[in-house]
Structures are given as structure tokens and as C-alpha cells.
Amino acid sequence: MDENSRVFVISTAAELAGMHPQTLRQYDRMGLVSPGRTPGKSRRYSMRDVAKLREIAELGAEGVSLEGIRRILALEDRVRGLESRLRELESALADEMLSRPGRRVFAAGSAGDVISMKAGTRMRRSTQMVIWRPLDHGDE
Template sequence: MVELPIDDADAALYTVGQVAAMLHVQVAFLRRLDELGAVVPIRSAGGQRRYSRREINRVAALMKLISEGLTLEGARRVLELQARVEELEADLDQARHHGRGLSAT
């Protein structure tokens, strides 16, 4: 099977206009997220913003939290904390797995 960029959640394939249309937001909103560091897309050689599926999902998650009453900064912080919890859970799983391997010897 051939691995294509469209299969990669981190492939920056979508323009700011495409993302705005997909998520029903203004381009200015996406630019603001970039300026604040909440969602920072890759820049093309010509300087245009290019978004990956992962970044699009992050914008959607921010929008959901904002619609629930959080400020943009609060929503950004929630997503950072969620990502950190996921990292810690993965580390814990790895440590548990490694610990089981040690006790078997």
C-alpha cells in the first residue's frame, strides 16, 4: 500500500480559506489563532498558511470550548492540559509495561 500525504494527520494540505469554509469561521479568526499561538499552521514557501488535519481538529476543539463559555486563552490552556495528561498516561502505561517485563526475569 502506498503512503500518501492525505493519510498523514500532520500533512499541511489545507489553505486558510479551505479551513474557514470547512469549519464555518472567518479567516480572521484563524489568523488570530495563529497570532496568539493557539494553532500555528505551517507556512508554504510563499508564506501562506497550510493546515493539517490535526490542526483543523485543534481549531474545532477550541471552537467547542469557546462555545461552552471559555475564553480563547482558557480553551487553549484546557487543550494544553489535555495533551499533557495524554503524555503522562502514555508514560505511565510504558512504565507499567516496562515494570512487568522486569518482574518476569
Template sequence: MAERDGSTPLYGIAIAAELAEVPEPTLRLYERRGLLAPFRSDGGTRRYSEDDIQRLRRVAALRDAGVNLMGIGKVLDLEDENSELKDENRQLRRTLDDER
């Protein structure tokens, strides 16, 4: 059996909502607003990964801190960009270390 990582789509919307402690309609709203993009099966069923659940929890934390949905989107975009830059930096450092 193949190993799963955090991006493996596992959960239907009801389970994802329960795990993230968010009502199902709120998950649909977040998707419409571009705050998350769950995997869609060929039949259109949403499937959420562990990464999606963590993102939902981050959205909830920002919302609880008083950030509106537009602001949450901007924060998430910046966090995603920062994470990508950190990954690129790590890879460049490894390449430089290998060349020495």
C-alpha cells in the same frame, strides 16, 4: 506513497476554515493568540493538518461554551499536557510489561 498521519499538513487556510466552520480571519487570530500553530511552507503559506482541524473544532466548542480565548489557551495546554502524560504512562507500562 508514504502514509499520512493526523499531523501531515494538507489544507490551505480557505479549506481549513471551511472544514472547521470558522472564518479565515478567526484562524489567523487563533494563531496569533497561540491556540494553534499550522505548518508554514518556505514561502510562508499556512498548511493545516487533520490534528489542526480537530483542535480548531475544540476551540470552537469551548468558545461556544462561553470560555474566553485566554481560558481556551489554558484548557488546551492542560489537555495537551494530560495527553503527553498518558502517552508516557503507556510507554512506561509497556516497558514494565516487557521486563516481566
């Protein structure tokens, strides 16, 4: 069974989460956990929903308010989304690097300018020395 399959009726989900069904209804109204709906509008919960309900219970037991829990869950969802996007971009970058060997890379010059270089080459380091002396303004 897929963790996202919405198969549990509210009484079963409440029992699995260790909560009262009315609590699940309240969390649904608040948007903390949004179960699927059947054509007859009955709630159907997934294992992921049950895990989220358990997390809500743990945070509540630690003294976190419902608004705090809502914000934590939203941030966790955002982090998961960003991690997924990062994996997509890393994969696309790896594919691009494999498909275009010998492409150019860039470096920053001493004046802050951008210098295009072939992959595998290095910037020559400047061996010049600059000496700085403060201006003599007498006794200030």
C-alpha cells in the same frame, strides 16, 4: 491521509472548521493552533488542526474565554503526553518483569523498615497483641 499531514490552505481549513480565515490567523498569533508553514511562509493545516479549531469553537460557544480555551488545550496536551509516557513505562515494566522472573519484591515491616522478599512469598503476620492502658493521672 495521516491526521497530522499539513495539507489544507487557510481558506479550506477555515471552511472545514466553520470559521473565517482571519479567525485562524488570530488563533495562530495567540498560539491556540499553530499550523505548519511552507517555504513561502503560507500556513498549512492538518486534520488534527481542524479538529482543534472545532473544539475551540465549541468551547467558545459554551462561554469559555480565549485564555480559558488556551489553558484547557495546554492541559489536554499535557494529559496526552503523560498518558503516552505512562504507556511507555508500563511497557518497560512489563518487559522487565518478563525478562527477570523470580526477582525480589519488597514489603514494609511493622516498624516501617523495608524487607526484601522473593516473588510469590508472603509476609508472616504477627499474632502478638499489644494492650494499651492510659496512665492514671488521678482526677484531672
